[in-house]
Amino acid sequence: MAQQLRPSKPADKKPKIDWSRRQEAEHFAETVKLFRQGKVDPDMFRRFRLQNGAYGTRMTDDYAMVRIKVPAGQVYPYQLEKIAQLSEMYSIGSAHFSTRENIQLHWVVLEDVSEIMQSLSDVGMTSREACGNTVRNVMCSPLSGVCKDEIFDATPYAMAIAKFMLRNPICQGLPRKFKFNFTCCEKHGMVRIVDVGLIPQIQEIDGEKRKGFKIFLGGGLGNRSFIGHQLEDFTPVEDLLYTSMAVIRIFDRLGDRKNLVRNRMRYLVNDMGWEKFQNLVLKERAIVKATQSVIVKLNVDETKNEIRRPISVSNDVASVPDGFARWQKTNVEKQSQDGFNSVFIGLESGDITANQLRSVAEIIRDYSAEGFARNGFSQNIVIRYVHDDDLKSMYSKLLESGLAKTGSLTMASAVGCSGTTSCNLALTNSHRLAKEVQRKFLELKLDEDDDLKDSTVKISGCPNSCGQHEIATIGFYGGGGRHEDNMFPNYTMSIGGRFDQGSMLGHHTARVPVKRVIPVILKIIELFKENKQSDDTLAKWIDRIVNGNESSKISSVEDIKKEISSLLIPPKVEDEPEFYMDYGSDTNYHTITGKGECAA
Amino acid sequence: MCCMTDSDMPVIDSKTLRQKIKENSIRLVDVRREQEYQQGHITNAINLPLAKLLADDSAEAIQKIAQDLGISDETSVVVYDDTFGALSSRVVWALQYIGHKDAKLLDVTFSQWKSLGYEISTEVPEIESAIHSININPDIMATAEYLEKAKENKNVVIIDNRERLNYLEQHIPGAINIPYRTLASDDKILRTKEGMKNLLKNRGISEDAEIITYCGSVGTLSGLAYYAMKSVGLPNVKLYVHSFKEWKNLEKPIDKQENANYWDLSAE
Numbered sequence: 001m002a003q004q005l006r007p008s009k010p011a012d013k014k015p016k017i018d019w020s021r022r023q024e025a026e027h028f029a030e031t032v033k034l035f036r037q038g039k040v041d042p043d044m045f046r047r048f049r050l051q052n053g054a055y056g057t058r059m060t061d062d063y064a065m066v067r068i069k070v071p072a073g074q075v076y077p078y079q080l081e082k083i084a085q086l087s088e089m090y091s092i093g094s095a096h097f098s099t100r101e102n103i104q105l106h107w108v109v110l111e112d113v114s115e116i117m118q119s120l121s122d123v124g125m126t127s128r129e130a131c132g133n134t135v136r137n138v139m140c141s142p143l144s145g146v147c148k149d150e151i152f153d154a155t156p157y158a159m160a161i162a163k164f165m166l167r168n169p170i171c172q173g174l175p176r177k178f179k180f181n182f183t184c185c186e187k188h189g190m191v192r193i194v195d196v197g198l199i200p201q202i203q204e205i206d207g208e209k210r211k212g213f214k215i216f217l218g219g220g221l222g223n224r225s226f227i228g229h230q231l232e233d234f235t236p237v238e239d240l241l242y243t244s245m246a247v248i249r250i251f252d253r254l255g256d257r258k259n260l261v262r263n264r265m266r267y268l269v270n271d272m273g274w275e276k277f278q279n280l281v282l283k284e285r286a287i288v289k290a291t292q293s294v295i296v297k298l299n300v301d302e303t304k305n306e307i308r309r310p311i312s313v314s315n316d317v318a319s320v321p322d323g324f325a326r327w328q329k330t331n332v333e334k335q336s337q338d339g340f341n342s343v344f345i346g347l348e349s350g351d352i353t354a355n356q357l358r359s360v361a362e363i364i365r366d367y368s369a370e371g372f373a374r375n376g377f378s379q380n381i382v383i384r385y386v387h388d389d390d391l392k393s394m395y396s397k398l399l400e401s402g403l404a405k406t407g408s409l410t411m412a413s414a415v416g417c418s419g420t421t422s423c424n425l426a427l428t429n430s431h432r433l434a435k436e437v438q439r440k441f442l443e444l445k446l447d448e449d450d451d452l453k454d455s456t457v458k459i460s461g462c463p464n465s466c467g468q469h470e471i472a473t474i475g476f477y478g479g480g481g482r483h484e485d486n487m488f489p490n491y492t493m494s495i496g497g498r499f500d501q502g503s504m505l506g507h508h509t510a511r512v513p514v515k516r517v518i519p520v521i522l523k524i525i526e527l528f529k530e531n532k533q534s535d536d537t538l539a540k541w542i543d544r545i546v547n548g549n550e551s552s553k554i555s556s557v558e559d560i561k562k563e564i565s566s567l568l569i570p571p572k573v574e575d576e577p578e579f580y581m582d583y584g585s586d587t588n589y590h591t592i593t594g595k596g597e598c599a600a
Numbered sequence: 601m602c603c604m605t606d607s608d609m610p611v612i613d614s615k616t617l618r619q620k621i622k623e624n625s626i627r628l629v630d631v632r633r634e635q636e637y638q639q640g641h642i643t644n645a646i647n648l649p650l651a652k653l654l655a656d657d658s659a660e661a662i663q664k665i666a667q668d669l670g671i672s673d674e675t676s677v678v679v680y681d682d683t684f685g686a687l688s689s690r691v692v693w694a695l696q697y698i699g700h701k702d703a704k705l706l707d708v709t710f711s712q713w714k715s716l717g718y719e720i721s722t723e724v725p726e727i728e729s730a731i732h733s734i735n736i737n738p739d740i741m742a743t744a745e746y747l748e749k750a751k752e753n754k755n756v757v758i759i760d761n762r763e764r765l766n767y768l769e770q771h772i773p774g775a776i777n778i779p780y781r782t783l784a785s786d787d788k789i790l791r792t793k794e795g796m797k798n799l800l801k802n803r804g805i806s807e808d809a810e811i812i813t814y815c816g817s818v819g820t821l822s823g824l825a826y827y828a829m830k831s832v833g834l835p836n837v838k839l840y841v842h843s844f845k846e847w848k849n850l851e852k853p854i855d856k857q858e859n860a861n862y863w864d865l866s867a868e
Contacts, residue, residue: 033802057860059858059859059860085781085786088763090779091764092763092765092866106862107765107768107862107865109803111803111804112782112799112802112803115799115802353867419861420860421860421862421864422862422865431864432861584863592859
């Protein structure tokens with residue numbers, strides 16, 4: 001038989017939407033120049049900079065962090081390759097995947113930001129309105145379209161909302177940032193901790209099946225956190241835009257523009273009371289609908305993505321690579337489409353090198369039948385539509401690039417905000433601590449433990465919740481502690497947070513010195529193992545404890561506190577000098593912060 | 601700056617080089633390792649592993665290397681590497697330092713040349729040695745002592761071409777950072793002139809500034825930066841050839857970005 005020629009790879013798929021606007025880069029460069037010459041007021045410049053997606057950097061005006069918006073987290077191979085190149089040219093040779101599906105480049109010289117913006121235009125991306133008082137990146141579950149429990153794919157609606165809001169005059173100067181999250185199902189999204197959260201629903205009205213959403217309003221994490229409220233039983237898709245506009249108009253009108261530390265919409269909802277706010281939204285929506293002189297419609301593009309399995313490279317793998325079973329168990333989710341899988345690529349605190357980004361791009365081309373990736377909610381990347389037969393081969397490719405870390409879908413994949421690595425507000429190096437937690441979990445093979453699978457560890461470097469600690473099974477936020485004359489990094493631990501249909505904020509439990517965070521987590525796991533019921537999970541056990549429904553030896557938060565108390569006592573500085581140092585630092589800890597820009 | 605001619609440009613494009621190879625009118629130097637050279641090089645190229653030059657970079661040693669490679673004062677020389685042009689920059693700079701007038705960088709790397717499908721050979725050309733004079737060109741070199749004095753001058757810009765994290769951790773006080781990766785375009789060792797000018801304009805570097813480039817230890821990455829500056833016609837550029845390694849050994853002052861754990865953002 002004649003040898004079959006392997007067809008060359010098909011051309012890269014191109015995104016349906018170009019988010020960029022080229023002239024913004026030049027305008028940014030000009031404005032930076034004027035600012036440096038003292039011709040632009042610093043406060044005005046800061047707002048302008050944030051509007052364009054350039055966030056401030058810890059203790060310096062020389063650098064910025066560029067946050068690249070990735071609506072619905074949908075990112076294409078050639079875009080990842082561009083970001084790889086930009087990270088080497090203008091940043092630290094690594095990029096960062098955030099909890100809100102953005103991709104960030106840190107420690108960029110402010111004067112170089114416009115060059116990045118220019119290059120992003122080449123690949124249809126933007127950093128516009130990724131920071132500041134705008135509608136931030138519109139998120140969508142990375143499993144939307146492939147989730148077994150979803151009713152319909154919300155992605156086209158997330159894209160349409162993102163497109164409608166970007167550069168829209170109605171959201172250029174909101175009282176504060178504004179976040180939309182779409183999900184596939186209750187389990188995979190975070191709809192109750194954002195301003196507007198949406199879950200797809202279908203309802204039969206007059207014998208006709210109609211698409212719509214369950215919409216949650218007024219949630220959010222931060223210095224003070226709230227869980228969102230459901231607006232109404234069912235909001236048909238035709239009302240999605242009107243409802244969104246109504247909510248934004250109310251927030252724009254009534255949101256607190258003076259008190260910068262409590263001006264997210266959740267405070268407005270809380271101050272006013274839910275029922276009043278709810279009525280206001282429904283009334284406003286009626287007005288929006290009635291007074292619209294031209295019918296404004298969302299441009300929802302529901303054409304199906306082409307699913308074409310790339311030329312199989314799988315017969316190259318002779319044997320099962322080491323560690324494949326563990327990886328498959330903890331990183332791969334079966335899709336609703338027969339024979340296809342979603343593969344989660346876990347990163348340490350969301351960090352990835354330029355070369356790894358290039359590998360991811362190549363792996364998407366070689367293995368994903370849809371030809372792009374989706375950024376996840378947990379500082380990770382999801383490559384979907386990978387055929388059953390290709391998993392082993394893909395695993396070996398990921399291994400070669402150091403991207404086959406196990407435990408992505410488990411408690412091992414701790415989330416850590418950027419902390420003192422770059423953030424002005426941070427008190428501790430939460431970023432590194434999350435990496436340390438993950439490494440310890442993998443070393444102890446805790447990612448393989450089914451009892452821990454549905455639990456999470458999330459860490460913030462200050463009380464502001466960028467690390468989403470309040471919705472973690474075990475969450476931490478950083479602060480400073482003092483023993484005698486010495487300071488040490490001290491985390492406040494909360495337990496029992498959830499972001500599913502039973503969404504709730506974690507219960508403050510204890511203050512845990514940084515170098516005791518890992519021992520305390522392990523101690524809690526040990527207590528759970530001693531007291532668990534059959535078929536129990538850590539998350540369920542903690543849930544019963546914080547809700548007063550546990551009757552075993554450990555039945556309250558106080559009981560846990562007692563059990564870990566011996567770990568919390570500071571040693572003498574001469575006995576354990578490292579206790580007084582943060583991770584990544586070889587000098588004694590002291591708190592130092594600059595001005596935050598969350599409230600800019 | 602307005603009147604730069606092609607012959608002033610520090611780079612030569614592949615098309616022109618192919619013509620010159622045909623005419624046999626240049627000396628082509630490959631600065632990759634010997635093994636790599638043996639496996640295939642651009643037709644007619646001779647090998648000069650960079651290590652040989654770095655082993656002794658006195659003017660006399662450079663002169664001897666030039667002579668052994670058959671380079672006389674009048675020879676047109678073109679140098680290439682496979683390390684984004686940094687090693688070849690260092691060689692071209694050394695030749696210019698001893699007074700050689702006509703040495704240029706190939707504007708692509710060996711890999712890029714190969715992917716363009718251009719001529720490659722394993723044949724080693726016969727070379728007759730030549731006579732080269734020494735006519736030191738002090739204006740293109742900076743010593744630690746020179747740099748230390750010059751940096752007090754407002755019109756002097758010191759550029760550190762190492763990667764960002766290395767720069768943040770420690771650098772010469774007052775230096776700015778332009779990582780070497782910033783200098784290339786997708787398919788050439790240097791940006792377009794327009795791109796390079798734009799970068800410098802954004803950074804507020806004026807065309808009449810005196811520029812001193814440095815990198816980690818031997819002046820390769822900063823050598824590339826030296827030619828990036830020359831490519832847009834900046835008249836006064838110097839290479840601090842012994843770079844940060846010497847600066848540290850001399851225990852000169854060092855600055856660092858304080859109070860931030862930026863290394864922990866790296867996935868390396």
